[in-house]
Every structure is written in C-alpha cells, then in structure tokens.
Amino acid sequence: MKLLQPLPRNVWILGFVSLLTDISSEMIHSVLPLFLVTTLGTSLPIVGIIEGVAESTASILKIFSGALSDYWGRRKELAIAGYGLSTVVKPLFAIATSPVWVLLARFADRVGKGIRVAPRDALVADTTDVRYRGAAYGLRQSLDTIGAFLGPLSATGLMALSGQNFRLVFWVAVVPGILAVSLLTVGVREPSQPKQLRGNPLQWHNLKSLGRNYWLLVGVALLFNLGNSSDAFLLLRSQQVGIAISIVPLSLVVMNLTYSLSAYPIGVLSDRIGRLGLLASGFFLYALVYLGFAFANTSWQIWVLFALYGLHLGMSKGVLLAVVADHVPVRLRGTAFGLVNLVTGAALLPASLMAGVLWQWVNPQATFVVGSLFAIAVSILLVLTYSRQKKWNG
Template sequence: MQLQNKFAQKIPRTVWVLGFVSLLTDISSEMIHSILPLFLVSVLGANVLTVGLIEGVAEATASVLKVFSGVLSDYLGHRKGLAMLGYGLSTFVKPLFAIATSPTGVLIARFGDRLGKGIRVAPRDALVADFTSPEIRGAAYGLRQSLDTIGAFLGPLAAFTLMAASGNNFRLVFWLALIPGFLAVALLTVGVREAKTSRTQESRRNPLQWQALHSLGQRYWILVVVALLFNLGNSSDAFLLLRAEQTGISAPLVPLTLVVMNIAYSLSAYPLGILSDRLGKFGLLLGGLLLYALVYLGFAFVQAPWQVWGLFALYGLHLGMSQGLLLALVANIIPANLRGTAFGFLNLAVGLALLPASLLAGGLWQTMGATATFIAGSLFALAAVLLLLTQRHKYLKDINIK
C-alpha cells in the first residue's frame, strides 16, 4: 500500500483527470451499448444481421480515424482540442439514440459515437505520455485503464437498474446517459491543459512521410505486428458469453460474467502498472499474452460453470497485464513528436484484426465446434509470444523501457 501511495503521488493531475473523464464517458456509453441490441430487436424490430452490421460499421470507423486523429495531433501540436472534439461528439450524439425510430437512426447515432471515439483515443493516449516520465508510465496507463474499466461495469449496472425501475423504458435510459457524458466533457475542458512538449517545430512536419514513419523504429513496428497477430485470435467477447451459456450458466447470469471480468481488470491494471515500473514492462506484457493463451485453452475444454467464472476473472487479469503496459512500452520507445501517430497506427492494427478474428471464430465454431474456436485463439496468442521472445534483446537493451 505504501508503494502504491508513493507512485500515486507522482502521477500528474492531468492523468487522474483523463482517467475520470474515461470513467464518466464509459458509464455514459455503456448505459446505452449494454441495452442497445435489445432496443434494436425488441423495439425497432431489427434482425441480428442488422445489429452486426451496425456494430461492424461503427467499430471500423473508430479504428481508421484513430490514425488520422493521432497524426493530426502530432502535426498541429495540439492534443487537448482533438480529445475534446472526440469526447464532445460522442456525448452530443446520444440524444439520437433516444429519438431513433428505425435502425437507420441508431446507425447514424452509433456512427457518430464511434466517430468521436476514433478522434479522441490516440491524442488522449499521447497526452498521458506527454505528462509522464518513463519511470512512471506503467502506473499512469494502468491508472487510466483501471478508472476506464470501472466505468465499463458501472454503466451496464446503471442501465439494468434503471430499466428495472422504469419498466424497461429504453429511451429514458438513453436520455439519462447524457448526464455522465456532459460531466466528462466539462471535466476535460477545465481539468486538462495542453502539454508544452506537444508544441515543437518538429511536430509541424508531416508525420505520414516515410522519414517520420521510419523514425518510429523497428521496435515499435514489431509491437504493431505483435498486436496485429495477437488480435487475429482475439475474437468478440460474444463468443465468451456463448461459451458461458453453453457450459451451463443461466441466461440471466451470463452478462454478469463480463462484470467479473471488468472488476478483475480494474483491480489489477493500476497495481500491475506500478509493478511494471519497478520490475519491467516487457516481462509482464509477455506474461499477459501467455495468460490469454492459457485462458482461451481453458475455455476450449471448460466443463463446469464454476470454471467459467474463474476463467473470466483470469481474462480480466490478462487485460490488466497487457493493455496499459503495451501503451506504456510504446510510449517509451517512440519520439515524443510522433506519439499520436504511433498510437494511431497501433489502434488501427488492433481494429483491422477484430473483424477477421470474429469471422474466423464464428466459422470455426459453426464447422468444428467451440473447442476449435478457442484453441485457434490460444495459438495466435502463442505465436505473438514467440515473436516477442525472438526480439527480446531489442527491448531490454535500454533501461528506460523496462
């Protein structure tokens, strides 16, 4: 506890503010997203294919825009403005969910929401790096991830509580989701300033030029390939939920498995971030990817509901060991004036992998069964681990990227 308090005092105020902005935004977004499929099907009469199309278009949009917003934040040397634009757009389109009378209306709202996410993510992640030194970046990114994840499970809980209290009034929940969204934008506006390190003459150069992309370095591009390879086996959480139900967990309890996962994630990300600053990020990141491989192997052969609950908790621990640490490791090996660009390409690689990953998982499930789906995911994770291990010397030669 004393060690954690010591690091908490070092983390800049801006990082704490960005963490609470993420928390409030996730409460707002998840209040809507957790019940949106039910709204589409039961109220607007959409079919499952339409639900999948809306989600696919929305997520693809966010993935592509993360690159351009990151590049723009490097070129202009202004990250806060883009972050405000992204968070603001995601908030101000939320009334469109409440007034939607057709799936097309929901698609427009969902597109605007993910457009906002695509604009804000890379500049926000770069802001965390701008305000922190390499010695505390693991803790800083872990803290932001922990706060973000708290919002990810408070949002659905708030939605289902309000649904029960209002007699399944979807539109009322959508309207009330505006409140934490507005609070997030207000907090970002008054609580975050632009980092001086963002305003340099170098940042006026085009970050998409070959010279700039080459200067990101081999170690960075190896991490991008590792993220792409790993996420080819990281299919939608929907398959985890289907496996939980298939194993014997009753339908009303299935969503609670994600709550367990997010609690484990939120409780582990910050302490493990602190630990990474003391012991090294590379080893913990490897451990997180290896844990994922073992968890997916567990899902392949799981036989009892109690095992499912344990696997979801371990899955959350994997997220705590990998998500923030990957960002911190990237931040420590790239030039300061290209942070937005680097985070943008990293997020693009992850986003591009998600669609084929889910298609592969669905195809294997349909033709060979659930066991094949999870074995394949485990094998992709092991391939990512092996690639990182072969390049281990590149990441341990500099003490600043421990």
C-alpha cells in the same frame, strides 16, 4: 513496492473523464448484443459485422487524429471533439428500430473514440515523468475500468427495475457522457510542446524514425487482435452456458473489477521490472482464458473466466501504451499511438466476422479455440523477437 506515485493532475482528470465515459458506453454495450438478437432479431454474423465495422472504421481516424495532434502541437481540443461526438450520438441507440440504426450509432460512437484516443494517450505521456509512465497509464486504465464495471452494474439494475427495458438504459447512459465532456473541457490543461513537428507526420522519413522496435511491436499487436473478436461473443457465450439474460451484464462487472484492481499495480510493477515479460504473460493468459470459454459448461466457470480475462487486460492494455511511449520520439507520440490503434482496430473487423461465422457455421467452441491459438502464437513471437534485443528495456 511503493504503489502511490506522484502523478500529474492531467492524468487524474483524464482518468475520471474515462471513468464517466465508460459508465455511459458500457451501460449500452453490455446489453447491446442482447438487444440486437432478442429485440431486433439480428443474426450472429450481422452482430459480428456491426461490431467489426464500427471498431475497424473508427480505427482509421486514430492515426489521423494522432498525427494531427503532433503537427498542430495541441491535443486537448481533439480529445474534446471525440468525447463530444460519442456523447451526442448515444440517443440513436434508444430510438433504433433496425440493425441499421444500431450500426449508424455504433459507427459514430467509435468515430468519436477514434478522434480522441491517440491525443489522449499522448497527453498522458506529455505530462508524466518517464519514471512513472507505467503507473500513469495503469492509473488511467484503472479509473477507466471502474467506469466499465459501474456501467454494466447500472444497466443490470435498470433492466431489473424496468422489466428489461433496453431503451431506458440507453437514455440514462447519455447523462455520464455529458458530465465527462464537461470535466475534460474545464479540468485538463494543455502542456507546452518541447518541439513542434514540421511537415507531415505520416511522411516516410518520420514513420521510419519511429524505430524497428516500435514496428515489431505493431506487428505483434496486429497478430494478436486478429484473434481478439468482440466481447459480444463472450456475453452470448455466457447466456448459452446458462447465465440469465438479466444478469449477463454482471459478467462485465466481474471482468472490469479485476481489470481495475490490477492495471495500476501492474503499471507500477512495469516501472520497476520492465514491461516485456508482463506483456507476453498477459497475452498467454488470454490464450488460456479463451480455451476456458470454449469448454466451459457451468455458470461458475464463466464467472471465473471473466475475472481472469480482466487480469489479462490489466497485464496488457496499459503496459502496451507505456511500451509505445518509451520507444518513440516525443514529436511523434500522437502518430505512434494512432498507428497502433489503426492496425489493431482494423483487425477487429475480420476477427469479429470470423468469430460470427465460426460460431454459426462450425460451433461456438471454434470461435474461442481459434482466438486462443492466435494469442499463443503472439506470446511466443513476442518473447522470441525481443529476448535477443539487449536494448529493449521497456
């Protein structure tokens, strides 16, 4: 299997923008749950609410930014606005004195993500030959994830050198965010749109034209994310099993290392053999990993589970985006990506709140067992639903 594919300049630039942004974001996110609990004295259900509100509220904007990019026929400006907002609000983490400040910062940061994600994902499809779409999304995810493990690695080093100075980490995280916005502004070129959309992309006849397969996929993604709580609970579980606070961020390094190494080859593979089996297998692997988190009792098991969790992400994130791009009209790509992000993001609030409640009022194991059951159900549903559809060739 040939791994190196002829991918366009925009894909590479967007990948490096994501890399820098994830260095910035993950420096903060890798230590934020511990900052909330150990420095600000926040309870676990409140941690779940902060994470869930930030992700779910921001997800609403993804549909509107995606639809606007279809109607406007331009995506780059919306991407710049989203990346820029996330960068501007990052100093709020450094000056936070209560969970309310953190909620405000997380909310604004995720609003920025909500604005940029759908236009960015549509940009990838707009500029990439259909034969290499899986490779394109896989490459962007791989570069994104390199940043996602460099971020926690940087946070770990700064925490060790500064005597657990959370606020220093938050200040340093602003720098790569500024670099990302600058690269996006200068480096990405807006491709010409073959056909400008007339009318509201969210009107019923446009939504209906997205197709049955697309809407079934949206339902599958929604169900999965109802059991997919914030990664904050994975970090807290790591500390509970016995990993020292100072090296907890390294667990995300391990996860993102396997994610970055697997996303591109799996994307290329999906271009060759189809995407359905890879997507269903990725969901099933998640179920096994969450069961592992429920019953792990030694540190080495946690490290292995984080590595497998990264493989799950490599088998599902980019592949899901490629499936969406394969099966929606060109004129509605932004809307389609926005809708997927809307329903999956909205599920994160109940998922994270449920995880926090189960952790505190039942036990930590219950949080992960319930998440695993959702993933098993989704794996079965995905296979049963699409195995009968001969035209599903994504």
